[in-house]
Amino acid sequence: MSNLLYRLGRSAATRPWTAIGAWFVLAIVVIASSAAFGRDLEESFEAPGLDSYQAAELLAEAHADEGGVTAHVVLEAPDARTQVAPVEAALAELPRVLATTSSVSPDGDIALVRVQYPAIEHLDAADLDNLKEAVADLREESSLTLETGGDLFFAFEEAPTGLGEVAGLVVAMIVLLIAFGSFVAMGLPIGMALFGLVIGITSMKLVTYLIDIPAWAPQLAAMVGLGVGIDYALFLVTRHRENLAAGMPVPEAVGRALATAGQAVIFAGGTVVVAILGLLVAGIPFVTGGGVAISAMVLVMVLASITLLPALLGLAGQRINGRRRTQHRPSTGWYRWGAHVTRNATAYLVGGAVFMIALAAPVLALNLGFPDDGTKPESRTERRAYDLIADGFGPGANGPLVIAVDISQDRSAVAPLAEAIAADPGITSVSDPAIDSSAGVATLVAQPTTSPQDVATQETVTRLRSEVFPAVLDGTASTAHVGGQTATFADLGDRVQERMPRFVAAVLVLSFLLLTLLFRSVLVPLKAVVLNLLSVGAAYGVLVMVFQWGWAAGLIGVESTVPIVSFIPLFMFAILFGLSMDYEVFLLSRIREEHRRHGDNTRAVIAGIAGTGRTITAAALIMVAVFSGFILGSDPVVKMMGVGLATAIFLDATVVRLVLVPATMKLLGDANWWLPRWLDRLLPELDAQSVAEPVQVEALTRSAGRPDG
Numbered sequence: 001m002s003n004l005l006y007r008l009g010r011s012a013a014t015r016p017w018t019a020i021g022a023w024f025v026l027a028i029v030v031i032a033s034s035a036a037f038g039r040d041l042e043e044s045f046e047a048p049g050l051d052s053y054q055a056a057e058l059l060a061e062a063h064a065d066e067g068g069v070t071a072h073v074v075l076e077a078p079d080a081r082t083q084v085a086p087v088e089a090a091l092a093e094l095p096r097v098l099a100t101t102s103s104v105s106p107d108g109d110i111a112l113v114r115v116q117y118p119a120i121e122h123l124d125a126a127d128l129d130n131l132k133e134a135v136a137d138l139r140e141e142s143s144l145t146l147e148t149g150g151d152l153f154f155a156f157e158e159a160p161t162g163l164g165e166v167a168g169l170v171v172a173m174i175v176l177l178i179a180f181g182s183f184v185a186m187g188l189p190i191g192m193a194l195f196g197l198v199i200g201i202t203s204m205k206l207v208t209y210l211i212d213i214p215a216w217a218p219q220l221a222a223m224v225g226l227g228v229g230i231d232y233a234l235f236l237v238t239r240h241r242e243n244l245a246a247g248m249p250v251p252e253a254v255g256r257a258l259a260t261a262g263q264a265v266i267f268a269g270g271t272v273v274v275a276i277l278g279l280l281v282a283g284i285p286f287v288t289g290g291g292v293a294i295s296a297m298v299l300v301m302v303l304a305s306i307t308l309l310p311a312l313l314g315l316a317g318q319r320i321n322g323r324r325r326t327q328h329r330p331s332t333g334w335y336r337w338g339a340h341v342t343r344n345a346t347a348y349l350v351g352g353a354v355f356m357i358a359l360a361a362p363v364l365a366l367n368l369g370f371p372d373d374g375t376k377p378e379s380r381t382e383r384r385a386y387d388l389i390a391d392g393f394g395p396g397a398n399g400p401l402v403i404a405v406d407i408s409q410d411r412s413a414v415a416p417l418a419e420a421i422a423a424d425p426g427i428t429s430v431s432d433p434a435i436d437s438s439a440g441v442a443t444l445v446a447q448p449t450t451s452p453q454d455v456a457t458q459e460t461v462t463r464l465r466s467e468v469f470p471a472v473l474d475g476t477a478s479t480a481h482v483g484g485q486t487a488t489f490a491d492l493g494d495r496v497q498e499r500m501p502r503f504v505a506a507v508l509v510l511s512f513l514l515l516t517l518l519f520r521s522v523l524v525p526l527k528a529v530v531l532n533l534l535s536v537g538a539a540y541g542v543l544v545m546v547f548q549w550g551w552a553a554g555l556i557g558v559e560s561t562v563p564i565v566s567f568i569p570l571f572m573f574a575i576l577f578g579l580s581m582d583y584e585v586f587l588l589s590r591i592r593e594e595h596r597r598h599g600d601n602t603r604a605v606i607a608g609i610a611g612t613g614r615t616i617t618a619a620a621l622i623m624v625a626v627f628s629g630f631i632l633g634s635d636p637v638v639k640m641m642g643v644g645l646a647t648a649i650f651l652d653a654t655v656v657r658l659v660l661v662p663a664t665m666k667l668l669g670d671a672n673w674w675l676p677r678w679l680d681r682l683l684p685e686l687d688a689q690s691v692a693e694p695v696q697v698e699a700l701t702r703s704a705g706r707p708d709g
Contacts, residue, residue: 013314038205055483399452408440
């Protein structure tokens, strides 16, 4: 593979306009095809096999209004009862509104209008815009206090974005400028990543021909793609500049950079893709679709890194160094750090492991759920509507349970079932049954006593299914299923917990096999898997501390404690496990190069830290900046991803990569590179003898002092 990448790099650097032109043609084709033939992204959170999914199917068969999307319009006035009629009439005239119902709180100060829409696949963002315009007109005409919220907002409201992404990009530019001291060297990684981002995001509407892509996937894919794109480019540009400093001509420097760092980029990106595609085993369609979208983005970034970036490096020539013409030398500071850690390997291994395990310990209290509108800032109308509904009608009114009863064979159980549900201590009221005789479906709407995200609400749903329904329906031909958004997200949390072990095992095995193939070792991949598990576990623990326990939550704009969104642990594990391998592969590739030259394990570890410490630190700062930018948004879900990813990358690039890895590899000694002969014969040889120049350890040893042992 090294020789192939070497030839590819030289060819792209020698004929840069060929590669650049090919990418521009590809971009035009993708953008034009997406605009002409692209399909809309999915807004659904369905998961076949769940009880809530079965309820949704029954409601769809009955064409029940409760099976669609709802919006809430809340009116607060001294005599809301007399004010609600014109509001309801105006809302009923909106396009695609199926029905409206209104109710008034017992004290008469708050009125609630529920606006019923069809299923989400029949709606788009224009319906939300129409609702907002109608409410704005009503405010102007009557000077009423009106707030809005509900499922329609959840489906189509786009959280304010832009500031965070721009802030992360600015920090990345500053880090690159400091690291390289050249505007050209800074601009190439940023430009390549943004170009790849455009192609990756645009291609999402074309990927939908293969698999449904959820509407929120592009934002998550952009978060990951921007980070890995800049990081991969940083690895390659750093190695290219080293080669130029050694006196190589530009095409040769590009070729050798691609043969070494490019190989690490391919395997790092491959590990990210494999880890994220492990989401396929979760058995949740929208999670699988999101994983495919992110994987496609990472694949675009890898391809751009090994084809487009070499062409740009060839075009830039010696200008990549700006005014710098100094000989490149690995940092003596990082050399001294590597020597210090290897001299005190046992202490650093124990201390680092204890620290990471302590951060991961709160994961035992992980509570999966979904933040409701009550967790949003008070500046948002959804939050104000949520609070008014809770004050006027009780917290459960914000998340009613929609119960679908199959009565195609037996209708006698509907009334007894309604009575039994109403008698449950977790239910405050039940609507009169709505019966569709032709479909054989009865619909009941039950209001819990607790809020949608309350654990007690999940317990109520479980109790209805396991105790209340069997007590009434056993012996009859009827079945009942609990649906609605509250039950759906509770079910998703259960599905995630059920599938998580299988998913984790699949990702671990595939990653282990990939690393074994690359490094031809058993212990190095095993160590990498264990240490990456520590990084992911620590990120989970920090999420629990911040979002569930409220530690420092106010600093990031989280106003109340919230459960961890059910599907975030899946995505975080896949993304973090993959991204942490970036630094692992980059560092271990350098260590292995050195070990193959002279066979001294300690010297190779120190040289690897000296040669990559500055680059890994810069790459981690960029990734942390990009992910931290998403914390500035107002959506708790996006904040969770930002906090989790930024925390894990920071810990992985510091505690794990610069402390635990060198300490572990020092203690393992030559056993790091042990591979059974029978396995060595089975594995294909992927990398020929490295063409890179050795890290200048001898010079560093003279200036920093030779380490003991």
